[in-house]
Amino acid sequence: MISASVSPKAGAAPARAIGLDRNLEAIHAKDRKRRNLMENLTSVRFLLPLLAVYIVIVLIPFLQSIVFSLTDYDGYDFANAKFVGIANYQAIFQDQTLLAGLGFTLLYTIATTVLITAIALPLAVTLNRKFFGRNFARSLFFFFSVPSMAVLGLVWQYIFSPLGTGAVNTVLGKLGISPVPWLSDPTLAKFCVIFIAVWAQVGWHATLYLAYLQAIPADLYEQASVDGATRGQQFVHITLPQMVPAMGVSIFMLLTGGLKVYDLPFTLTTGGPGNATYTVTQSIIVTGIGSGRYGVGSALGVMFFLCCVILVALQQIVTSLIEKRLS
Amino acid sequence: MKSLKSLIGAGVAVAMIASLAACGSSSASGKTELSFFANNTQDLYQPIIDAFEKKNPDIKIKFSTTNGAQAGYQQTLQTRISGGQLADVYVAPPEQLNDLVKNGVAKDLTDESFMDRIGDTNKAQSTIDGKVYSMSVTAWTNAYAYNKDLLAKAGYDTIPETWDEFIDMLKALKDAGVDKPYLEPKAGLGALVEGWIGYDSSKQSKSIDQQIGDGDSTFAKSYTKYYKEWAKLFSAGVMGSEVTGLADDQVRSEFAAGRLAVMPSGYWDVKTFKDAGLNFAFGRMPMLHKGDTPFAPGSADSGYAINAKISGKKLEAAESFLDFLSSEEGLKLIQDNLGLIPATKNYTPDIDKTFTEPYDLYLKTGNVYLNTLGWPTSGRSALRAETFAQLQQVALGSITPAQATANLDTKLKTLS
């Protein structure tokens, strides 16, 4: 039986046992060192293109915006900007709308992460089993993620319109139910945004899980069946532990994607009603960049970045702890 | 692995096509190419450009635009300037004019001959320290679009003069079976409040919003009474809190479908409503007291500016383009295609007869007012967005008008 997390060093272990002679061992040690270095170099060589892309397109611009955050840069000509120290950082803590934005961003992130994981995993397991129409169902679930959020937002705006002429309200009306204020009630609007986000992303995350499910060696299940394990037992003892890495990936994507959410709430509700669905990213645009206060916008971005780093680091630690316990 | 190889093959082939396409795009004609960055779609501008190029065969206009609402245009303009990619001629939103001048990208147009045609109100809005930096040839005003058939149900044939009468009319419409007598879009709540502030400002040496911007007054002191009046819509039950979830287009669709009796609108909607086959007209926006001079939200439109960094033939071409835009022919094309109302000295536009009442009341007299013009430039768009967010909360009944104005004061402080 093959465990999914065999360390790369496993293959090298027997070689050491052969080395009886001290001299031989010394040569081997030297060899290993050289091999280590060589391996390091090869692996770095493979990493170089990505590092170059990342540094040029993401990192340098981000470092620049850190510089901007310490100036009164208005977003036009940087030559006119003056150094203002941490004034921009002080300014953002005085803004109440920002707090509202932070609240909803966190709610959105947590809710979508939990709901999507809870739905996508069982969905993927089901889609991985055999049944009639499986390919059709797989396609359909995946296809929800296809249209861009910006377009979807407009369509959902029509579906969840608080007027009697909205799509959902038309149906409710036929059933004799009076119009529901979908997007014009703070709580319902939050619900709608999260609902649509779950709807749109569940298919993609199920597909991601599906890719991992396909990598679970069939022998594991064969063995378990021979041992008389039930479907439920197989899920708990084989599927779930094997899916921990996949869950780590999926949750990481959901967390980082959720924290940075912009398109959907913006097109659907523009942050309203009131500030009910206001997000941090919208704040970066509206109070910073869109107002010719690029410095403030950058400061907001940098602060937000730091918060996200802490949150994501926590998630990574928790995931690796779970992985260690299971392996 | 065959499929992977063919995939790579396809990728490389497309990359080659792409690089070839990039090489082939340079033109070799002797024409002066003038780049023009506008805040409206190409199909609307094309007739204007065609007419200009016909008159000036040695000039070629390279049109570009951006999507999204005005905020989208402003942000793209800002980004392009930051990268030194500003077009030769561009639309300069009044909100940004200060920044544009400060960064030296708007040419001083004060002494250009075509500026003589521009009306004083429009000139004033494009003036900084006595110099005019953009040529604004049109003006806009809000007005109430009303469905004549629906109004007739309650025995009305036009919008009444005062706010209380207006609310009475909406009540009567509701009683007459019009389910939605009046709706405002969520990002346009309380639009007519600006008309009231405009009238009260006209009696003072400095506008009310200027006083707030300068720190002589506060939103709490000056805005609360207007917001309280506006909130009557909800207490009287003629508009529901569902407006906090309605986008501009949704309100317009309701009106176009003949279900909505009155909505705040403007000249840009004339064509849409005509196409919908409605029996409609545009009327006044009611004032608070009988005898108040009618005012409405409105201002000069964004003007056309010339990139200060161009010179020689390009500059000449840019000047003749602006000259064309402010000529009678250009103005007529602007009106017909962009749906904007010319406001210059050299041309009296033919106004669609559904819009004559607001045109006579507001644009002919110049009795229009825009609150953002009094606010500090760097915070305008954020503060405007905040007014809507606050009014949405008033609409939901979660805060009072007084709390809303107090919150606006807090927001203003964070922006300065």
Added chain:
Amino acid sequence: MTAQQTMQQTSPAAPAARGLSMSQRERIRSAIRSVVVIAIALICAVPLYVVVVNTFKNSGDMAADPFGLPTHFTLENYAYALENLPVVQATINTLIVTVVGVFFMVIIGALAAYGMVQKRSKLTAGIGAFLMLSFVIPGQTLLIPQYKMEAQFGLVDTLLGLIVLYLAGATFCYFLIVQYMRGLPQELFEAARLDGAGPFRIFWQIVLPLIRPILVTVVVFETMWTWNDFMTPNIYISSTEKQTLVLQVFNAMGQFSTNWPLFMTITTIALIPVFLFFIFCQKWIVAGLVAGSVKG
């Protein structure tokens, strides 16, 4: 090896399928699964159905019953949209940007992932953590710095400039692929290396086929993302002849904002190529990975 064979060998249901005959219980279960899953899928598809079905109606028809089938079936919306939108050039542009962009971002990402799993050391761990940072950088703050950079290199208003920006997506590919690779038995790579194969040969001949499921997932995802992206071309592209399809869609939205059926038609037109691409990729998504190598 055909897709079906592969599927049978890897699917957890395979043992049962390989038995002499499918048990009665399994057959009933499968039927229930069909009904439940397809029913849920169809309910979830209602919004997409609303979009498509209304493209065949006029405004009045749609207002009367947005969910029903069209009473007067019409193709007028499509005719009007195709006539009034220069979709051909825009489709070509989008295809170029998407194909080239996705190809390079996936290759760069996969290469890096392979380099990463080849050798676990402090250096690679550090690089890994460093790369993860890109997921939490808010894109809004990068807007102007990135634009300035592209302007310096003359890449503004070029398709190449768009592709360069999209390459940032390689980090995403890298992340998904590296996590997936870590779950694979490392002996496979070791064995190939002992056979004397060079690292690049191992990458092409062993690694890429092994990670096909995740590769397909990543390719499809990046394709959707690149195809649908509106923000980047909206800011960077100023020439009409270089506009992408989504840009055209948004242009049109501005014009027809009160005509919902037309708006939905334009949306549908923009989605058709992606949909076709998806159908095309479906084969691979279903196929899964080459089971033989895993058992190796």
